Amino acid sequence: MRSFWLEPFLWIHLAGLATVPIWLELCWLGLAVGDPVFPVWLEIFLVATVGIAPVLWMQLSRPFNIFSILAVALKPSQLTLNQRRLLSQFKSPANQLVAVLAAGFMLWVLWLIYQAAPLAATVTPLPPEWRFAGLLIAALAFLASNLFLQIPLSVARVLLTNEAAFSATQPCSAEQIPQQFTIPGVQVNQILPPEISETSAISPNPLEPINAAIEAPASSD
Template identity: 50%
Template structure:
């Protein structure tokens, strides 16, 4: 019997961490556009509300369903018992600790990037120098970067599950998936080809 760690969706979403540096760089350039508002804390609150809070809330209450890619999601009723057990692992208390850790890392990253944003002014010179445009670019980039941090972190939490814990894990009922997980995209019968060992 193959290990649950060989599930392709786990590795695909773990690889998403590679997008994090690019997205943070886009956010950095966005924050270099225009002159900061007189009350810098207003900009930070805006970024926290738009970019940090939604992903933290999602991962805390309704974690991202990893059996999806881009704009398609595998229909819950077609998941295998092993995949349903994997989803159960995302609902452990450990997952919420990981969510808090990811949120703290993103807030620290936001604060640091905000401080060094003026260094990126030459790179942002090609954009219209309206602060609102820069904030919108930064907020969208931070939102995406937060997602591409939280999901791989939660996947790592699953991959480091001990075999004994895996054996004790019960599959999540299919009827609970829609209310327990965030499913994005069109529901399809299959996304990845079946791997034959």
């Protein structure tokens, strides 16, 4: 097992992938409201622009700082050396390529959803006259689906990094993190409980926390 797999924030954000179908279904229901008021290409363009462009721009220019949950984020000064190495991995060309490919994939998915929207016309909760509201809901839901796809995919790509490449990664400077990454919410000194933070601390030897736990009772006698 790679040592950085012990970092809980990686797995927390990877789990966000499970919400993508929910957001896409909400987008589908929004597109099913009423009849098109604009040409098909224009409606798809508007929803795609709102849904894809902000997230893609973020991932290409200032990647999402994974050391955050909801509206709180760890202060850059609180990040360990290896956590800053992980952040450097999110700035790699490989992650940027993943972001572009994911955006193209989601554009294709939006086209399929738009084509299938009439099938949901009888189950969408809004009346047909609310087409503009439906488009707004679809755009915001598509934005959320892109966010919860792009971040887990970037995490998955980092998880595939081999141990040697990770160890050779130049860590980000704590002072540069606010300029190089998107940090959501309020910055705090701690998010996860101390017990989780301590047992999941990244070390060169991934078995070190286990060995320490085994040897602790013996040393206390």
